Amino acid sequence: MSVTGSTSTVEDAVRAALGKVEDPEIHKPITELGMVKSVAVSADGLAEVGVYLTVAGCPMRETITSRVTDAVSQVPGVERVEVELDVMSDEQRTELRKSLRGDSEEPVIPFAQPGSLTRVYCVASGKGGVGKSSVTVNLAAALARRGLKVGVVDADIYGHSVPRMLGASDRPTKVEEMIMPPQAHGVKVISIGMFTDGNTPVVWRGPMLHRALQQFLSDVFWGDLDVLLLDLPPGTGDVAISTAQLIPNAELLVVTTPQQAAAEVAERAGSISLQTRQRLAGVVENMSWMEMPDGTRAEIFGSGGGRTVAESLSRSLGAHVPLLGQVPLEPALREGGDAGNPIVLGQPDSPAAQALDSIAEKLSVRARGLAGMSLNISPAGR
Template identity: 60%
Template sequence: MSDFREAIDEALNRVIDPEIKRPITELGMVRSVEVSDDGQVTVGVDLTTAGCPLKDTITKDVKQLVSEVEGVSAVLVNLGVMSEKQKKELREKLTGHTERDIPFTKPDSLTRVFAITSGKGGVGKSSVTANLAAAMAKQGLKVGVVDADIYGFSIPRMLGVDDPAQQIDSMIIPPVAHDVKVMSIGMFVPDGTPVVWRGPMLHRALRQFLADVYWGDLDALLLDLPPGTGDVAISIAQLLPNAEIVVVTTPQVAAAEVAERAGSIATQTKQKVVGVIENMSYLQQEDGSKLELFGSGGGQQVSDRLSEMLEYKVPLLAQIPIDMSLREGSDGGNPVVLQGGEAAMQLEAVAAALTKRARGLQGRNLGVSPL
């Protein structure tokens, strides 16, 4: 009988919480396991919240994996909700602390942080952010996105986020779409409701997105910043001084000139600008020619000017074509990098270029000690 019970426990160890990405046994979600003489197994599972949107997935996985154990005739799942004490213990287990810390600024953090910015709106910054995140996840990285464009949030739609964020004690669990963890103010306001906040409120919201959200061990965190160099850009520089800046522009000279200002903020914040992306570069014609609807040279101009201003090379990472699939994918929550095409190839190449540098060894336990 002990071997039978061990097999059931092993099956439960393979049930992974869809949002936290850890076994439900490790998270303390398995309240009880009862086995009857005829092989019926009843599993008590405590959810993190009563309205957990993924409770059906957890129930299905428990039934499927436990039913595969030889000798099990039926599986029943009794759902409950964690107590406040359990939630507090879970938060401490996941984060290792109770105070509000931003994990990405700690010396042992190995997460690359990219702030995607632009000088003006309408250049496709959010769609670029969503596709870079999906491309990085497709390449096997653990990725998170913060929709820092508080007034003009659009990342949840572009990544197809359907589930709300959940809360455990004072910790927020971000929903996952296309293997990307996502956090946006859009998850907390009713549809059509404007966000009317001054600078201090914006700063507080951004800090909460970074400190109170359980991101886990990320390889990359992308921030979709609002256009310009206002309150949010300043707050990000204060909260994440290690963030690397990616500037998005169009070929149009007027857009390029404004984009330079967004990149030049690095002269004051001491952050590094790692590259420029020129979006809407051209429309591919059937005869193979390129129709440059918005002119040409804007991305290279931004690259050259920032390189001169910052005194290090700021490369032009890509010239992304106008692609109907890119727009349709953004509207439908299905990023174009998951579909293919020229725009997808360009964005995947940028994602690979941004993350090709190995994560550093600073803060990592190398398993050695002095003699």
């Protein structure tokens, strides 16, 4: 790094270097977040940097130390780096929260605000066992690999499985009233499973489910997301209704298998949009067939379910609902989920990965924009 202009001293250059170090959870420079406590450089080239952690048990302390050390080591004139960690006071955490979330004490769901540019997809199914969570996790990983900022809410409170399938083993960090979500494969994720011990079941009624979902959407600091995916529980129950109330602009993505019995139930899940007035983004047919060694396809669960659902919903809604793709049945898809390494990343050339990546491509080209939003401006007179 060259030292010029206002960074004419080594200490100034160190501070400039710290301005390029991002907090791994908030993804903003630590200088902007008030995390730099002190900087001192001795005549023999020892750079001593004091850094505030947001909380005492910050799980990213080693990552922050490593990033600071690497950045400062590259400054000309610095021979050694020592990083001293401290913890923010309550007042400092309050200021941090205000800088990130504003001065409002009442939690706000950013994705429900008129100016939000985040596309929200609710991945729904009529019944369990159709691979809805597998589709959610792989679409999230595929979208993140394309450079998009992606978040996943595991809204299947009773049957939460997203953290394992995405390989997210870290716990969330709480800063004041904000929750910092862990990340895996470039995807931010939150799940009730991160707040329970072991495999403890969640036994809640409707109001508690609604409150949990509300907290996931408002108390979690998601940052500026391009896409948010919600893995909904099967059916048209409390969570599906709460989602429509909390994020009315969310779009439904219906997952089914080719089996006609599953397709009929999936139609019900999609038809909830008639009551909630949500848009249907499309249908994904999972477990469409298994490719045999001789190149033939074994249609284990029958055929045509996805197209049937798409056509039926198109008729019901009076608008085209596309069949976004058909995903083959592969052991590697299940193995990737168990290992926390989605197939779109672990075996990107496999037929299932390519099908999922194609669906992600269709969702990703629908870039964030202002179409349909009121800009509160008046046309200029001629």
